[in-house]
Amino acid sequence: MPLAYYKTPIGFARITEEDDFITSIYLLDEDFEVEPAETPLLQMAIKQLDEYFAGTRRVFDLPVKQSGSVFQQQVWDQLLKIEYGKTISYAHQSKLMNNPLAIRAIASANGKNHLIIVVPCHRVIGSDGSLTGFGCGVWRKKWLLAHEANVSGFGQAKLDL
Numbered sequence: 001m002p003l004a005y006y007k008t009p010i011g012f013a014r015i016t017e018e019d020d021f022i023t024s025i026y027l028l029d030e031d032f033e034v035e036p037a038e039t040p041l042l043q044m045a046i047k048q049l050d051e052y053f054a055g056t057r058r059v060f061d062l063p064v065k066q067s068g069s070v071f072q073q074q075v076w077d078q079l080l081k082i083e084y085g086k087t088i089s090y091a092h093q094s095k096l097m098n099n100p101l102a103i104r105a106i107a108s109a110n111g112k113n114h115l116i117i118v119v120p121c122h123r124v125i126g127s128d129g130s131l132t133g134f135g136c137g138v139w140r141k142k143w144l145l146a147h148e149a150n151v152s153g154f155g156q157a158k159l160d161l
Contacts, residue, residue: 005032021065024114027136055151058084075109085152089127
């Protein structure tokens with residue numbers, strides 16, 4: 001399985017590819033040696049992440065796939081609908097999915113997302129505006145939301161409850 005390490009402003013990202021899909025982009029606390037990406041798809045992922053961090057890309061155009069249940073796939077598909085620079089609450093996400101009692105299950109599925117940034121689970125926050133849950137560290141979630149708010153001109157992430 002080809003993989004690449006990419007240095008971001010918030011740590012290294014491990015990017016994996018399998019069967020012509022990007023299967024994970026995950027932020028790590030360790031440092032890694034950065035070497036040129038082995039495949040055109042990994043190179044494309046790095047280019048699009050560069051554009052995201054430079055503030056010139058808001059939507060990713062990568063073939064992505066991650067394994068998960070039908071429910072998890074539905075949750076991750078819903079994440080892709082959250083606009084750049086905006087946030088929603090877990091409760092709002094459950095309402096959008098016509099499953100208002102599944103807040104905890106949805107939060108759990110968000111936590112199992114391994115396509116960080118590309119599938120923007122960082123845009124889901126607590127109903128009270130708190131930055132709850134982010135497998136790569138809440139400080140990174142805060143950074144990503146601030147970055148998107150600055151680029152989009154909101155000044156701070158716009159919350160849709």
